[in-house]
Amino acid sequence: MPVMRAMVLERPGTALVMRERPVPLPGPGEILVEIAACGVCRTDLHVIDGELPDPRYPVVPGHEIVGNVAATGEGVGGFAPGTRVGVPWLGATCGVCPYCRAGRENLCDNPLFTGYTRDGGYATHAVADARFCFHLPEQADAAALAPLMCAGLIGWRSYRIAGEGTALGIYGFGAAAHILAQVAAWQGRRVYAFTRAGDTAAQDFARSLGAVWAGGSDEAPPEALDAAIIFAPVGALVPVALRAVKKGGRVVCGGIHMSDIPSFPYRTLWEERQVMSVANLTRADGREFLAIAPKVGLKTEVVRYPLGQANAALNDLRNGRLRGAAVLIP
Ligand SMILES: [Zn+2]
Numbered sequence: 001m002p003v004m005r006a007m008v009l010e011r012p013g014t015a016l017v018m019r020e021r022p023v024p025l026p027g028p029g030e031i032l033v034e035i036a037a038c039g040v041c042r043t044d045l046h047v048i049d050g051e052l053p054d055p056r057y058p059v060v061p062g063h064e065i066v067g068n069v070a071a072t073g074e075g076v077g078g079f080a081p082g083t084r085v086g087v088p089w090l091g092a093t094c095g096v097c098p099y100c101r102a103g104r105e106n107l108c109d110n111p112l113f114t115g116y117t118r119d120g121g122y123a124t125h126a127v128a129d130a131r132f133c134f135h136l137p138e139q140a141d142a143a144a145l146a147p148l149m150c151a152g153l154i155g156w157r158s159y160r161i162a163g164e165g166t167a168l169g170i171y172g173f174g175a176a177a178h179i180l181a182q183v184a185a186w187q188g189r190r191v192y193a194f195t196r197a198g199d200t201a202a203q204d205f206a207r208s209l210g211a212v213w214a215g216g217s218d219e220a221p222p223e224a225l226d227a228a229i230i231f232a233p234v235g236a237l238v239p240v241a242l243r244a245v246k247k248g249g250r251v252v253c254g255g256i257h258m259s260d261i262p263s264f265p266y267r268t269l270w271e272e273r274q275v276m277s278v279a280n281l282t283r284a285d286g287r288e289f290l291a292i293a294p295k296v297g298l299k300t301e302v303v304r305y306p307l308g309q310a311n312a313a314l315n316d317l318r319n320g321r322l323r324g325a326a327v328l329i330p
């Protein structure tokens, strides 16, 4: 029986452990993916730390999967063996709840999420629902594509929800921000990048990707912002960002989990400023973003780790030691 390897989270708050198990067979509507690369996302840290509701253990984290179809289950069309595919965070939806029916499948009442409520991509193989997978360019480097599958897709949704304003603040310059800064610069917007105070390396990195200004999150931008996106999981940034946006401006929280938001005077919200969160993605977001990515000429900056070094990659992400995105290579 063929064997696969996976880095498994057995209990929250513990290190991942390498396990061997039989390669699963794809069920009806599913594909078996032989993984070429899987990105490491901050959400994986929240899964590992037990910060998300209704967890399932043991679980294989990872929802930025790039690989090739190794086998298909009954009733799967359009995914010939060998086809290059991407598997994102949204693993499946129910299709019948009010949100699914309204075209808001990102808010589905009964979803499955890759690397959270179903096994993900910190592995040599994964099974995925074919309806939620994306075709990806065959020639591109798999590691370079991996961050697009979440940092890119959910970043794109956050960016769209931030609106059309030309002065855009981004708090937390990690994987998602380094992709969005390129999109925004390509569209002629002015990006203001906020990092941890004193992180001059991240600020230099942001400027190299098209940010017109970069500074610490304790600094005020040189002009009032039309909108701001917060990717850092730091609730204290919500009132900070609200103070940086102009009247009618919007603050979008792009992460799945944040520390508590401190109380702030109503004056900070007044004048039709808005705070919103972004949850998950729809398949339409994915198609839209993957169509725009080649036009932008997106270049992702990745740091490769062998699969067995997943814990080291997660530690580097947790400690802010990464420039761009960590990617696991099985
Ligand atoms: Zn649903």
Ligand SMILES: [Zn+2]
Pocket: 041, 042, 043, 044, 063, 089, 150, 151
């Ligand atoms: Zn993610």
